Amino acid sequence: MTNNTASNYPARILEMYKTMTLIRAFEEIAEEAFDAGLVNGSIHQYIGEEAIGTAVCANLRKTDFILSNHRGHGHAIAKGANPEAMMKELLGKVGGTSGGKGGSMHIADFSVGMLGANGVLADGLTMGVGAAQALVLRNVDAIVTVFVGDGTTNRGPFYESLNWAMIYELPILFVCENNTYASSTSTRKVTAGPGPVARAEAFGMPAYDVDGNDVREVDEIASKIITNIRNGGGPQFLHAKTYRIKGHVSRDKMLYRPEGETEANWKNEPISRCADWLIKNGISEAEINSTNASAYKEIRDALEAAIAAPFPDGKLAYKDVQDLGNRYLGEHS
Amino acid sequence: MTNNTASNYPARILEMYKTMTLIRAFEEIAEEAFDAGLVNGSIHQYIGEEAIGTAVCANLRKTDFILSNHRGHGHAIAKGANPEAMMKELLGKVGGTSGGKGGSMHIADFSVGMLGANGVLADGLTMGVGAAQALVLRNVDAIVTVFVGDGTTNRGPFYESLNWAMIYELPILFVCENNTYASSTSTRKVTAGPGPVARAEAFGMPAYDVDGNDVREVDEIASKIITNIRNGGGPQFLHAKTYRIKGHVSRDKMLYRPEGETEANWKNEPISRCADWLIKNGISEAEINSTNASAYKEIRDALEAAIAAPFPDGKLAYKDVQDLGNRYLGEHS
Amino acid sequence: MSMITMTQAAAVREGLAEEMRRDPLVWALGEDLSTAHGGTSADQYLGLIDEFGDKRIVNTPISENTIMGAAVGAAVAGTRPVADLRMADFGMCAVDELVNQAAKIRYMFGGQARVPLVVRQAIGVRKGGAAQHSQSTEAWYIHTPGLVVVAPATASDAKGLIKSAIRTDDPVVYMEHKDLWLAEGQVSDNPNDLIDIGKASIMRQGSDLTIVSWSKMALLSLQAADQLKSEGISAEIINLRSLWPWDKDTIYKSVSKTGRLLVAQESVQVAGFGAEISADISENLNHSLKTYVRRIGAPRTPVPYSEPMENEYRVTTTRIIKKAKELFSAP
Amino acid sequence: MSMITMTQAAAVREGLAEEMRRDPLVWALGEDLSTAHGGTSADQYLGLIDEFGDKRIVNTPISENTIMGAAVGAAVAGTRPVADLRMADFGMCAVDELVNQAAKIRYMFGGQARVPLVVRQAIGVRKGGAAQHSQSTEAWYIHTPGLVVVAPATASDAKGLIKSAIRTDDPVVYMEHKDLWLAEGQVSDNPNDLIDIGKASIMRQGSDLTIVSWSKMALLSLQAADQLKSEGISAEIINLRSLWPWDKDTIYKSVSKTGRLLVAQESVQVAGFGAEISADISENLNHSLKTYVRRIGAPRTPVPYSEPMENEYRVTTTRIIKKAKELFSAP
Ligand SMILES: Cc1ncc(C[n+]2csc(CCOP(=O)(O)OP(=O)(O)O)c2C)c(N)n1
Numbered sequence A, B: 001m002t003n004n005t006a007s008n009y010p011a012r013i014l015e016m017y018k019t020m021t022l023i024r025a026f027e028e029i030a031e032e033a034f035d036a037g038l039v040n041g042s043i044h045q046y047i048g049e050e051a052i053g054t055a056v057c058a059n060l061r062k063t064d065f066i067l068s069n070h071r072g073h074g075h076a077i078a079k080g081a082n083p084e085a086m087m088k089e090l091l092g093k094v095g096g097t098s099g100g101k102g103g104s105m106h107i108a109d110f111s112v113g114m115l116g117a118n119g120v121l122a123d124g125l126t127m128g129v130g131a132a133q134a135l136v137l138r139n140v141d142a143i144v145t146v147f148v149g150d151g152t153t154n155r156g157p158f159y160e161s162l163n164w165a166m167i168y169e170l171p172i173l174f175v176c177e178n179n180t181y182a183s184s185t186s187t188r189k190v191t192a193g194p195g196p197v198a199r200a201e202a203f204g205m206p207a208y209d210v211d212g213n214d215v216r217e218v219d220e221i222a223s224k225i226i227t228n229i230r231n232g233g234g235p236q237f238l239h240a241k242t243y244r245i246k247g248h249v250s251r252d253k254m255l256y257r258p259e260g261e262t263e264a265n266w267k268n269e270p271i272s273r274c275a276d277w278l279i280k281n282g283i284s285e286a287e288i289n290s291t292n293a294s295a296y297k298e299i300r301d302a303l304e305a306a307i308a309a310p311f312p313d314g315k316l317a318y319k320d321v322q323d324l325g326n327r328y329l330g331e332h333s
Numbered sequence C, D: 001m002s003m004i005t006m007t008q009a010a011a012v013r014e015g016l017a018e019e020m021r022r023d024p025l026v027w028a029l030g031e032d033l034s035t036a037h038g039g040t041s042a043d044q045y046l047g048l049i050d051e052f053g054d055k056r057i058v059n060t061p062i063s064e065n066t067i068m069g070a071a072v073g074a075a076v077a078g079t080r081p082v083a084d085l086r087m088a089d090f091g092m093c094a095v096d097e098l099v100n101q102a103a104k105i106r107y108m109f110g111g112q113a114r115v116p117l118v119v120r121q122a123i124g125v126r127k128g129g130a131a132q133h134s135q136s137t138e139a140w141y142i143h144t145p146g147l148v149v150v151a152p153a154t155a156s157d158a159k160g161l162i163k164s165a166i167r168t169d170d171p172v173v174y175m176e177h178k179d180l181w182l183a184e185g186q187v188s189d190n191p192n193d194l195i196d197i198g199k200a201s202i203m204r205q206g207s208d209l210t211i212v213s214w215s216k217m218a219l220l221s222l223q224a225a226d227q228l229k230s231e232g233i234s235a236e237i238i239n240l241r242s243l244w245p246w247d248k249d250t251i252y253k254s255v256s257k258t259g260r261l262l263v264a265q266e267s268v269q270v271a272g273f274g275a276e277i278s279a280d281i282s283e284n285l286n287h288s289l290k291t292y293v294r295r296i297g298a299p300r301t302p303v304p305y306s307e308p309m310e311n312e313y314r315v316t317t318t319r320i321i322k323k324a325k326e327l328f329s330a331p
């Protein structure tokens, strides 16, 4: 468990600061790439929510699995996926995490336990409980974490998965990222009752609220409940309150937002909050600045590399479909 | 609201006794018909659960809607569907509630607000909230009741519907009939947490437990909460504990049941409990006996009539598919 | 009456608004319907909530099963809902309610009820949409008894068909093309102009070859006809618009004339709707065919993301032309 | 090795048990799997929980989305699940997880993962099953890139195919026929006897006509062949077994020989798999055909309940015979 009085604690938080900054840089530079017409599809940014994925994954091992959703860049980076390969994926280039087959919504890196972003809401949950079941069956000492948006807690599979996790006592953590919006809809208006924590508790699942913009708070609770899961404590639920600073998707003009809301929330965003704390706790401003600079440099280089990388051969479209019946894919001549 | 000290209260309960007995007779005689090979499909019996549908529907008006599930005979009779037409439906005869097109799992009688049994679990719930929405839109002073089994509370659409009902403040009653089984599975083993009431409450929905084998208790609470719904109180949830005395389906040999369980539960079945109370409260045994006799006679006559009724013309298979494209149904020549 | 230029998204919106004005029982439900720029960037519902209020333009939670199921229940209970699942890909989350309930209720209840609803589910490859945002599933619903399936190609189709879909008592799967939401076209402003479901439109008369297609492929086929013309081939282009029922009269007539048929579809070719048309024409028009029916469609692979693969995957005008010419080489 | 008589349900059970013995990563999940006589009356899992325990024979809640989704997740995470949705009708509740996830994961993640799972979804008209318990949806999954689809007709098929389905790394939709669960047949007791997916079986050699079918219709076609024989028509009966991929080599060879093809399917004929076979044969074997390909299948109506209507609806041996004879009249 995190010991926040230990002497290396600021260093631990600085590590998380680095990850958060890397994610932020990735999202900002991906947006530039999108605006420049380099991204074939669209992107969903994680800006303002970095603390959650970062602090949760800081408590996971490489052998643990995560399942993500459409807003998956931050989860992937936090779990250790390579940002350059991710940027190549966004640009549909050779060397992309999925070889250019998937794009932003289908980033996965199985080598670090990132089992995939997902374009269909809530499917990460049902697959997540299955992955946890596989770990149990294979007797592997690892756990699964599933990230789910607040809007998605109104889809049926969310509930089925919580029930399922409980009855089979699976080693799984559900992290609900409550950024107050589902696309253009304020989730409060379409979500009955006290909210996600109460819903999880209705299945007898231990559930916790956390300030998702405070990386240290998320770290502390994640550390505690993940240890608990590893020790056989069964499924746990973490409800992290945050705010989606950017539009839902790269094309979104956010006409539905009350004026001033975004600005107000910028004041609460996790990275500067973390920087403030670090500076108060012995990390120099210079170190912060150099962290920032190297994060942005890393991602700019990644974008350069992605731009320089070749496009895959179009004929790769016929690869990796399935083993059986490959003769009959009906290739265009 | 029910006034159980009113002088006509025993008469009210006697009415319910009549309905319960009619349902029981229907289920027993339908089983005979099934065993005699007269029923083309299979049947799901409501034996032991009659008090729930009876008392709930006793508090509904003809203009109110109910939506049922696969175990729908009791709900249909309680809502006022004609048992003879139902028996004809089971036998696939002319004059059946659905003209022989549907059979046991698709009994419906729109003329009395019975919007249908259903072969797919949980679909009555999502359709139910939509029907309630239609009533609101049409400004009709009526409510919707949906019956759902305990096993079905683990399907996602159950939750979606509860959330939906709450956010649109619909005039709807959910009745969960907890007969402890889902087919051959003991639902306790696959249902996490405290159960259906806690799940409903997690959406902020008022939810009540009731002894589903006590017709008076069900009547009392149904009366209260249905009045509440009519007065704009929004959705409510009733969790009725009962027991499925028969097998899941007419073919079921119940090999999975602990010995003695059925017998023990027979002692608690609602009809004899109701008869005992009636006799203690001024209804003569003779009246009870004649009620029983006339119920069984009515259903025996219904079966006779169903046997005597002709089969529909096979070519009716091509009727009532849709309006558009009728030329191209591809009739067998 | 006059013709107005507008996008297809606006054309559907106009059609819906006209029907909502005409009939207070018509209403719409789906995710992000009530916000400007909500859900998709096409503004299919822009402003409707201001005119009709939140009881008739219903912004729903992310609950596909219930969006579809509630629409069925509301249809059975006397209203005429338009349920928007936004994309056919998400429509997969509500196949049960559509196929097991909407399609069957009238039948299995012996005609006691009707299910007058429209399900909007956009189809088609969207640039960079990849595997889960670019699927075309019309063949599934054509295969499902009880359902009507339409797929507009032009803004005029879009408006006329949504209006007819709303007015029919049958459940209609209304499949727009995501790539055409912002395509402009001429649309009648007469609220009584409908397009009959089941009636194809002949976009171009021709004598050597019939190309039957729908949705975006009808527009590509029209382009192909231009090129073919310059090469001396006169192609008749038929935009089906309605996929079930489909306009056999018009197609039989055309094929009887040309003797050659190519079906151009954007969806996966294997077991796609083109197979049905091909089989049907073989069965019913064999004597008129100068050569066997050809099909073109997507390969049997998921939709890839990266542009070169996406281009490899797509059915293009060039590929349609190439396939069309095959009908003029040895059978 | 010897042949043993058993029901198809038992044959699948044996096949599953053998694979579970061979590979500890194979497991099964679904509703009512752990109880004697659970779920259906066919006892498809009878006794397996005693041998393999409740971690490998997993009785699930009624949660179709999660049965399917968990199977996908567990397959990706290194196990080989067999998910039983019991009937294709209930499988409609899990189309999303099957089509959007299982079928695409390998592809959209660029080959990083495989999804070795089997989904059991029984098809076919069950006596009195009516609209929601008698559907055959194989055409949908054949149309879906990434999926393999098999449909056994005999007990031997049933065992050999479940074993191959479990061993392949592709997701396989395994579609038993409800009416055949209790049909008996000869089955090998050799655990190494598999049936290759993609290989059809020629049930009867013939020279005048090829009848291609699958599942229960293969058995009816065989009956039809007897009758046709007595009328002087020699029909070759091909039991496809595997619907995707289908054994084009065998069928092309047969049709090249007979020059006549009838496809007999139990599912709805419109946009059914028969349409694909018909279109494909027209495209590839047109020169060998003495007459155009015929299809027989169910009408485009939901399945009715009452016996006379059900009989009207069914594809029967008599109807197959009648259709087969059409291939010998003009043209
Ligand atoms: C099943 C399904 N329905 C709808 C969509 C379209 N969609 C994509 S993201 C989104 C909003 C998700 O909101 P939330 O769960 O709160 O996640 P957030 O985007 O806020 O991170 C919607 C409606 C989808 N991808 N899948």
Ligand SMILES: Cc1ncc(C[n+]2csc(CCOP(=O)(O)OP(=O)(O)O)c2C)c(N)n1
Pocket (backbone or CB within 6 Å): B070, B071, B119, B120, B121, B122, B148, B149, B150, B151, B152, B153, B179, B181, B182, B183, B187, B244, B248, D031, D062, D064, D090, D093
């Ligand atoms: C979606 C779906 N899954 C599975 C089934 C098969 N099935 C029919 S009834 C039943 C059990 C239902 O249990 P419960 O909800 O408790 O109702 P009960 O039968 O006890 O009244 C099952 C699994 C079905 N009809 N629909």
Ligand SMILES: [Mg+2]
Pocket (backbone or CB within 6 Å): A149, A150, A151, A177, A178, A179, A180, A181, A182, A183, A187
């Ligand atoms: Mg959100």
Ligand SMILES: [Mg+2]
Pocket (backbone or CB within 6 Å): B149, B150, B151, B177, B178, B179, B180, B181, B182, B183, B187
């Ligand atoms: Mg039950």
